[in-house]
Amino acid sequence: MSHKRVAILISGGGSNMMSLVDSMVGDHPARACLVLSNDAAAGGLKKAADRGLPTAVVDHRPFKGDRAAFEVELAKPLLDAEPDIVCLAGFMRVLTGGFVSQFQGRMLNIHPSLLPKYKGLHTHARAIEAGDAEHGCTVHEVTAALDDGPILGQARLGIEPDDTPDTLAARVLVWEHKLYPAVLRRYAEGNRSPVLLP
Numbered sequence: 001m002s003h004k005r006v007a008i009l010i011s012g013g014g015s016n017m018m019s020l021v022d023s024m025v026g027d028h029p030a031r032a033c034l035v036l037s038n039d040a041a042a043g044g045l046k047k048a049a050d051r052g053l054p055t056a057v058v059d060h061r062p063f064k065g066d067r068a069a070f071e072v073e074l075a076k077p078l079l080d081a082e083p084d085i086v087c088l089a090g091f092m093r094v095l096t097g098g099f100v101s102q103f104q105g106r107m108l109n110i111h112p113s114l115l116p117k118y119k120g121l122h123t124h125a126r127a128i129e130a131g132d133a134e135h136g137c138t139v140h141e142v143t144a145a146l147d148d149g150p151i152l153g154q155a156r157l158g159i160e161p162d163d164t165p166d167t168l169a170a171r172v173l174v175w176e177h178k179l180y181p182a183v184l185r186r187y188a189e190g191n192r193s194p195v196l197l198p
C-alpha cells in the first residue's frame, strides 16, 4: 500500500504540525511529505527538519499584500511535493479562492473555536467576553470563505470562571493535538464523518 502524501503549512511553533507528524506512523494510511511556512523564523521548521522532513519557506512579506503573487510562489513547492492532502496547522495567511480551488476537497484547517462561532482572530478572548459556557476547536475542509467549509471534527471544553485568553488557549491546544490527528486519519481513510471529542 502506498501512503497518502500530506503537506503541512505552518506560521509558528508548529505544535499541531508535530502532533500530525507523530501520528503518521505504523498502519496510518498517510505520511508527511513537506512542511511549508510563510515565515523563515517559524519554530516548527526546525522541529520538522530534525525529524528529517523536507521543509520550504515562501516569505509573504516581499509581496506587500499581493496575495495572488505570493500564492503563485507558495504553490510551487507545494505542487512539487505532490500532496494528496494539505493540512493548514496554524498557518496565519488568508488564502484566496483561486489558491484554495487548486486543493479543493483535499485541504484541511484547524481553527481554535467551535465554528461557526468566532471565525478569524482572538477567538479565546471573544468566547470569554461573550460569557460562553463552552469553547473548543474545529477541523474543517477549506473552502474559499474564511474559516468555513464542511466541519470534520470538533472538541469542546468548559470555560472556567477564572479563565484568561491564555489559560483557555492552552487548554484548547491540548484538544487540538488530539482532534487534528484523529480527523486526519479518518480523512485519509476516505471517511468524512465528523469526529466529536471528548
Ligand code: GAR
Binding pocket: 010, 011, 012, 013, 014, 015, 016, 017, 044, 089, 090, 091, 092, 110, 111, 112, 120, 173, 176
Ligand atoms: C493553534 O491554536 C491553531 O488552532 C491556531 O494557531 C495556533 C497554532 O499553534 N490557528 C489559527 O488561529 C488559524 N486561524 P501551533 O503552531 O503550535 O500549531
